[in-house]
Amino acid sequence: MRIKRILATAAVLTALATLTACEDGEREGGRGGAAGAATAPPRGPGALPGPTEVSTLAEAQKYVQQYAPCENMSASPEDKRLPRTPLTAVGAWSVTERGVCADRDGREGITLYLTSDMKAFQEAYKQxxxxxxxADEPTYGLFSRVFxxxxxxxxxxRTETAVALAESGLRILTCNAGFGVPKGYKKEKALVEHCVLSDFVNSDDGKGSVNHQTPEEEGKERGESARPLPSRAPGASLGLPSAGSLTGLRKLVEHSVDCSRFTTDPETVSIRSIDYLPAVEGDHKAWGVRERGICGEPGxxxxxxxxxxxxxxxxxxxxQNREKAAQLAELKENGRIRATRxxxxxGTDIAVETNDQASRHGLYQQQFLHLNCRPGFTAPEGYRLEKAVVKGCVLTNYED
Incomplete structure (x- = not known):
């Protein structure tokens, strides 16, 4: 089953998902670092309070050292600790300088980049x-380490270094639609749509930030998150989007869904296409739907x-009762939900029906959740898994 395959490879993808530089550039045998890394000095009044412009890699190193060890800095392209991928080399992704320093005992590296255009960098990472x-790697980017x-x-x-840096003014850039910032952590807008900035270190190695929305192992302290259980019980909702009207809903989703062509004409709304099957079929009033509209070219x-x-x-x-019945009927008939469905x-009082993955990516970032009523369904740690209104279904941002 695909979900088992994803869980089995999650540990590998954790390292891959930090940044394409790490994902594509990890050398066999791991990163080699110079010995002699020192313990990070205690932070004092001189610590930089937040994101700031730095002029040189030396200034960047000084900033990082207020939160974590960062010794033996090198900007040499020949340094074996640097990622080998050309995607984040100087000149790509608006990177003007790139260097690497040694963390802790010198065996792990911290890569530092200066960029002339942070929005362009974030856009490249998001893409x-x-x-x-x-490309069938749904967890890529879920465990981001991009500060x-x-x-x-x-x-x-290292995850431990990420947890230390989360105390700085830097923020973690995450662009995987499955990520949600847990309660109690900072959540800020990124410079590009469908990405988020936070101080929550999402990790599946048991050493990230504590997620108080998931069960924690007894005695765990901040900085050591619990490992996932084989099967997760859905929890209470962390919040869903809402809109008072179709006009408000259309405005809400305008960055996720192309709704430049829109109509509420009943005949057009009830259209069926070989490529696009609606979820709601028949009399939408019987589904508890007040208003219904359609975006796109109806043909x-x-x-x-x-x-x-x-x-x-x-x-x-x-x-949700109607949707549950529809899902179970299609599973019984076809053994699966059709890709065109x-x-x-x-949301709280709204719903969006789409078979377009890119649109769903944006909607998940807006905190919409998919209603999944397949028997036995669960979601890996790091994804939202919440109780639905109807028994036997869950709300999630994980798709298997």
Whole structure:
């Protein structure tokens, strides 16, 4: 089963997902570092309070040293501790300088980048994550170690170093749609859509930030998160988006869904296409839907293109009961949910039906969750898994 394969490879993908530099550039045998790394000095009044512009790698090193060891700095392209990928070399991703220093005992490296355009860097990283997610690597980027602030990017190898840097003014850039910032941690807008900045270190090695929304092992202290259980019980909701009308919903999802062409015409809304099957079929009022509209090209002389249905829901229990029955019926008939069938992404009083993965990526970042009613379904640690209104279903941002 694919979910088991994903869980089995999660530890490997953790290292791969920090940054494409780490993902593509890890040498056989691990990173080699110079010996003699010192313990990080205690932070005092001189510690930089937040993201800042730095002029040189030496200044960047000084900033990092206030939170973690960063010794034996080198900017030589021949340094074996540097990632071998050309994707984040000087000149790519708006990188102007790149260096590496030794962490702790010198066996692990911290890569530092200076960039002339932080937005361009974030856009390049986001595109890399999306490309790998679409290439059947759904956990790529979920356990990000990409710290950004001002014109500085810092990518530590060790989870413990990431936890230490999370106390700085730098923020972790995460662009995997499955990531949600747990309660109690900072959540800020990135410079690009569908990415988020936070101080939460997401990790599957048991050493990241404590997620108080998931069960914790007895006696764990901050900086050591619990390992996932084989099967997770859905928890209470961390919050879902809401809109008071179709107009508000259309505005809410405009960066995730192409809704430049939109109509509420009943005949058009009820259209069926070989490439786009709606989730809601029949009388939408019986589903508890108040208003219903459709985005995209409904077809005619040409095939339909980009169809997405928007719903405002006044009876979420009725809606989820209907969707549960529809999913179970299709699973019984076909053994699976057809790829052309739209997945339902739920808000508090709204729903979006789409079979487009890129649109769902953006919607997950907006905290919409997919209603999954498949018997036995669960989600790996790091993904949201919450109780649905109807028994036998869950809300999640994980797709298997």
């Amino acid at each position: 890399r994550v999306m490309d790998r997610n679409r 950004v602030g001002g014109n500085l990017v810092v990518v530590p190898s 005619g002389a040409r095939r339909a293109h980009g169809l997405v249905w928007l719903d405002t829901v006044h009876d979420m229990l009725a809606f 739209s997945k339902v992404l739920i």
